[in-house]
Amino acid sequence: MLLSREKLHGNYNDLIGESTGHLEVLKRIDRFAKSSKAVLISGETGTGKELVARALHAESLYAMQPMVVVNCAGIAENLIENELFGHERGAFTGADRQHIGLFETASKSTLFLDEIGELPMPLQPKLLRVLQENEIRRVGGTAQIPVTARVVAATNINLLEAIEAGRFRRDLYERLKSLHIRLPALRERRKDIPALAKHFLTKENNALNGKVVDINPEVLALFDAYSWPGNIRELEGVISRAVLLAEEGEILPDHLPSDLRTPQTPALPSADATAAANPNVAECFVLPFPIDTTLQEIEKSAILAILAREHGNRSKTAEVLGISRPTLRAKLHTYEQEE
Ligand SMILES: Nc1ncnc2c1ncn2[C@@H]1O[C@H](COP(=O)(O)OP(=O)(O)OP(=O)(O)O)[C@@H](O)[C@H]1O
Numbered sequence: 001m002l003l004s005r006e007k008l009h010g011n012y013n014d015l016i017g018e019s020t021g022h023l024e025v026l027k028r029i030d031r032f033a034k035s036s037k038a039v040l041i042s043g044e045t046g047t048g049k050e051l052v053a054r055a056l057h058a059e060s061l062y063a064m065q066p067m068v069v070v071n072c073a074g075i076a077e078n079l080i081e082n083e084l085f086g087h088e089r090g091a092f093t094g095a096d097r098q099h100i101g102l103f104e105t106a107s108k109s110t111l112f113l114d115e116i117g118e119l120p121m122p123l124q125p126k127l128l129r130v131l132q133e134n135e136i137r138r139v140g141g142t143a144q145i146p147v148t149a150r151v152v153a154a155t156n157i158n159l160l161e162a163i164e165a166g167r168f169r170r171d172l173y174e175r176l177k178s179l180h181i182r183l184p185a186l187r188e189r190r191k192d193i194p195a196l197a198k199h200f201l202t203k204e205n206n207a208l209n210g211k212v213v214d215i216n217p218e219v220l221a222l223f224d225a226y227s228w229p230g231n232i233r234e235l236e237g238v239i240s241r242a243v244l245l246a247e248e249g250e251i252l253p254d255h256l257p258s259d260l261r262t263p264q265t266p267a268l269p270s271a272d273a274t275a276a277a278n279p280n281v282a283e284c285f286v287l288p289f290p291i292d293t294t295l296q297e298i299e300k301s302a303i304l305a306i307l308a309r310e311h312g313n314r315s316k317t318a319e320v321l322g323i324s325r326p327t328l329r330a331k332l333h334t335y336e337q338e339e
């Protein structure tokens, strides 16, 4: 079935993008928002996990209350239990008054457990119990207190690998993953890059009262060829830096960091070099790309790599590749239409 924003109940205007991967994410937010079950959001750094958690909260039954955010990697191990569940007066030396934990603070709201993969092992079964029984007990207390907070957990590490490494409990993972939103990396949703870049450009201009009005197409070609290890946050940073450097007019390749301006695709080894290194060329030839890559994909990556090396100069790129400028323009146009 064709995905589209019109079919969604909620308003996700802050979440820019029309790629299939992104619309799939919006569909899941829409489906899960009204449930009170725990949701797991996974994705590389900078893919928008917190923004998605906020959208889930905004469309939930608890939207009137502020979302409570806890970074599981940011609290000392010996304090986490105390922070999450609270304690009674006299629970330990120095506990001279009662302390209400975050599960209670987040009553009838969303408790966002960021970096859940870093939750210390001893706390994992305790969290699992809370999710199963919807009750907590304050440290040093006896009363079972009903939990009305809705848990949203996020991770940028692969939890299956953490399970293999003995750092995450499989039972907790199984419990969390029944409602799972996996955020695609930016390189898996390249179609969204121009719209995201323009969104951040507008944001920067509004903030700085700036005069940078556009993004040069060569810049968009470089964006399309780049791997974006820091994902959307990295794109946001690149635009914000470029706006400062450009001052006015449009963002040009010169306003980009050097790793964006240099090609990342490995250069195709020359036949001579391969032959010199291996006298038995036929047996030793190694393809510089995965075996199932199509000729079209190889052509695209070669064209974008040369375009990047030539700093977006199309005439030079066409010359190096031995094709005409109109041919190059037509090919770049096709790439822009593709996802
Ligand atoms: N679809 C989107 N549209 C517009 N902005 C987005 C989108 N997704 C993410 N952003 C922006 O990208 C930046 C990074 O997003 P966010 O902080 O949610 O990522 P994260 O996955 O939590 O990263 P980390 O793993 O490093 O904590 C934020 O400024 C956020 O507003």
Ligand SMILES: [Mg+2]
Binding pocket: 049, 050, 114
């Ligand atoms: Mg985050």
